[in-house]
Amino acid sequence: MAQASENYLHGHHPSVLRSHSWRTVQNSAAYLIPYLRPDMSILDAGCGPGTITIDFAHKYVPQGSVIGIEPPPGDVLEGARKKASDEGVGNVSFGVGDINDLKEFEEGRFDVVHAHQVLQHIQDPVGALREMKRVTKKGGLVATREADFGGFVWYPDSPELSEWREIYVKVARSLGAEPYAGRRLVSWALEAGFTRECIQATSGAWCFSTKEEREWWTGLWADRVVSSSFAKHALEKGFVTKEKLEEWSKAWREWGKKDDAWFCVMHGEIVCRV
Structure with a gap:
């Protein structure tokens, strides 16, 4: 999830939350699992609907504690709290907060400060990393x-789809975001004051290839290109027409029906020792 602003590229349309609610530690933060201990305290900055946050608390730090924060107005947090309550996970809490300014937390508060798909959406990822470092x-x-x-x-x-990506990048950068964030994480961490020997860099991927995976992935993007905040920003900035968005939506659905269709989403990952 992203910054405390209406400029967040995706917004919280149901098509976006379908994607965010699918995320778990295993499919979205597996690189961090080897570092976790059962009694750790974790801050999950930009937690969205809280699925990764709750997963941390329930499966990986059951004797520890996890706090998830989401920028104002934090509309998705009520659903996160309900999910935690329904699943009986008591060592997790949620609140409104901004990764750019973690003023509610004192220096050196947490064992781990985590963010997933956040830095790519904000205007000052280096400053956010400094704040994450400060409270670790x-x-x-x-x-x-x-x-x-x-x-x-x-x-x-x-x-x-190629045209969609070209315009997506254009829209993101017009909002001060960086859609090629994965490759820049080490550079940003160095700017934030981490030494190179304290940075462990890896990469990971999501792959959508089965019929069910393709239907899910292409279906949510078919909806997102016409209904999410991306569509609003793209139209307002004059980058596309409504007809073009509809064309992309149809193309996503048609592409996903092909038996040989295969889609890979590459991610950059870093673990930085404070």
């Missing part, structure tokens, strides 16, 4: 995973 204990970890839209790879080729 000495010897603790700052961890983030970011998609890289240049590393989106699919087959068969689709001129419409």
